[in-house]
Amino acid sequence: MTQTIGVLGAGTWGMALARMLAVQGHRVTVWSALPHEVDQLAAERVHPNLPDMVIPADIIFTKNIEEVCRGQAVLVFAVPSPYVRATAAAARPFIPDGQIIVDVAKGIEADTLYTMTEVIRDELQRDGGCRNVKLVALSGPTHAEEVARDLPTTIVSAATDLSVAQTVQSLFMNTCMRVYTNVDILGVELCGAVKNILALAAGISVGLGYGDNAKAAIITRGMAELTRLGLAMGCMEQTFSGLAGMGDLIVTATSRHSRNNRCGQLIGSGVRPADAIAAVGMVVEGIHAIPAALKLARRYGVEMPIVEAVDSVVSGGADPAEAVRELMSRGAKDELTTTPYDVNFENNHLCDGRRNGMKRVITYGTFDLLHYGHINLLRRARALGDYLVVALSTDEFNRDEKNKTCYFTYEQRKMLLEAMRYVDLVIPESDWDQKRRDVHEYHIDTFVMGDDWKGKFDFLKEEGVEVVYLPRTPEVSTTEIKQDLAK
Numbered sequence: 001m002t003q004t005i006g007v008l009g010a011g012t013w014g015m016a017l018a019r020m021l022a023v024q025g026h027r028v029t030v031w032s033a034l035p036h037e038v039d040q041l042a043a044e045r046v047h048p049n050l051p052d053m054v055i056p057a058d059i060i061f062t063k064n065i066e067e068v069c070r071g072q073a074v075l076v077f078a079v080p081s082p083y084v085r086a087t088a089a090a091a092r093p094f095i096p097d098g099q100i101i102v103d104v105a106k107g108i109e110a111d112t113l114y115t116m117t118e119v120i121r122d123e124l125q126r127d128g129g130c131r132n133v134k135l136v137a138l139s140g141p142t143h144a145e146e147v148a149r150d151l152p153t154t155i156v157s158a159a160t161d162l163s164v165a166q167t168v169q170s171l172f173m174n175t176c177m178r179v180y181t182n183v184d185i186l187g188v189e190l191c192g193a194v195k196n197i198l199a200l201a202a203g204i205s206v207g208l209g210y211g212d213n214a215k216a217a218i219i220t221r222g223m224a225e226l227t228r229l230g231l232a233m234g235c236m237e238q239t240f241s242g243l244a245g246m247g248d249l250i251v252t253a254t255s256r257h258s259r260n261n262r263c264g265q266l267i268g269s270g271v272r273p274a275d276a277i278a279a280v281g282m283v284v285e286g287i288h289a290i291p292a293a294l295k296l297a298r299r300y301g302v303e304m305p306i307v308e309a310v311d312s313v314v315s316g317g318a319d320p321a322e323a324v325r326e327l328m329s330r331g332a333k334d335e336l337t338t339t340p341y342d343v344n345f346e347n348n349h350l351c352d353g354r355r356n357g358m359k360r361v362i363t364y365g366t367f368d369l370l371h372y373g374h375i376n377l378l379r380r381a382r383a384l385g386d387y388l389v390v391a392l393s394t395d396e397f398n399r400d401e402k403n404k405t406c407y408f409t410y411e412q413r414k415m416l417l418e419a420m421r422y423v424d425l426v427i428p429e430s431d432w433d434q435k436r437r438d439v440h441e442y443h444i445d446t447f448v449m450g451d452d453w454k455g456k457f458d459f460l461k462e463e464g465v466e467v468v469y470l471p472r473t474p475e476v477s478t479t480e481i482k483q484d485l486a487k
């Protein structure tokens with residue numbers, strides 16, 4: 001369905017996205033703060049950094065920020081990170097409440113430590129307006145030059161509200177761009193900002209004449225320190241090994257398209273940082289992100305040696321080769337982030353459990369609107385052994401087989417169960433007949449259900465499994481909760 005899209009920023013990435021959306025049939029208006037840029041693009045229909053890309057004739061260019069903001073299904077902020085706040089301030093009077101805003105600038109604001117969507121929200125809500133603005137971070141391994149040529153690309157649409165992330169997912173999804181949703185918007189934006197610093201480091205390494213071994217080390221150990229920071233900030237680990245994290249780092253740290261990489265190479269080859277930035281000629285986001293990354297690392301007590309080394313070279317005037325020597329001569333480290341004690345304890349506990357016949361228990365359920373009746377069941381089930389597996393009914397199974405409409409999605413219900421001390425593993429329950437398979441696949445000794453199912457699963461005894469029905473907690477149920485809340 002054709003949508004009207006406003007794009008703020010006519011840089012390389014903004015124009016590559018604007019073209020893609022226009023080619024998909026959407027009505028696109030592009031605004032830039034630079035009048036001459038608007039005139040040139042409107043006239044020539046070619047962006048200087050994308051000489052092979054034809055700008056569709058139906059893209060509207062404007063110098064008037066009100067025109068780009070009014071009446072748009074989605075607004076895309078594609079200005080470089082240092083200008084996001086000023087652009088949001090200029091746009092504020094024209095942005096209706098509830099507007100979906102997609103930020104594609106990658107960075108963290110040095111003084112506030114805000115990510116770009118947080119900067120936009122802060123600016124738009126400054127005078128109490130835009131209470132319901134919906135912010136999405138669109139970020140991933142996406143060179144504009146390749147998107148401009150419709151080369152296969154993947155990207156992440158991140159928003160705390162999954163339905164909003166999905167709206168943006170469907171808008172940007174096409175045969176050339178595959179969009180994944182992710183609710184961990186902070187993790188996605190942190191990756192987008194800090195990976196530019198790591199790309200600078202990779203460039204410096206190349207500029208010093210070092211090889212692929214050093215580049216792989218920077219990418220791997222750089223992602224380890226970024227993940228440490230992200231986990232300390234409450235992000236999801238999978239985000240960092242995902243497209244916005246490792247994916248974008250690979251593409252930025254290994255590609256000639258990357259400004260951060262090019263800037264790093266110049267610095268590594270001996271060019272003064274200021275001259276290297278000038279030589280690249282465009283905004284080098286990695287440089288802007290360093291102060292914020294260091295402040296976050298200190299605030300959360302996380303070691304980030306590679307970021308520190310880049311800062312010593314870029315801001316401290318240190319010799320790049322000397323900075324690498326210092327990195328290489330740091331104290332010996334263990335690659336596993338859990339301490340050896342944790343690892344040994346976990347192994348001993350598991351081995352011990354196996355030696356003494358660790359008893360493994362399984363139970364099944366929907367567990368919607370998790371309440372103390374469920375907890376009573378899970379606590380008693382866990383007490384029957386050493387390890388509890390919960391087979392959680394998927395959304396489709398609930399809808400198609402159990403005729404249940406859940407308040408929480410499978411992922412949300414899974415997150416709640418995994419946070420509980422009684423639950424060791426959550427697996428999906430997608431059909432009635434999987435129990436016979438599960439008890440073998442997960443080496444189950446005891447099957448447990450509430451006694452509202454008494455007798456229904458006795459057949460599992462044929463599989464050598466103990467079957468236990470536990471008394472339900474009579475006075476509470478998800479259905480009653482919903483009915484009481486509806487009154």
Ligand code: C2G
Pocket residue numbers: 364365366367368373374376377393402429432448449450451452453471472473474475476477478
């Ligand atoms: N339960 C309980 N006391 C309550 C409510 C639930 O002991 N007040 C128990 C149920 O008996 C069940 C578990 O908690 O063992 C999960 O309850 P539901 O989410 O309602 O599970 P159900 O829909 O019964 O799904 O294949 C088996 C099904 O998936 C079971």
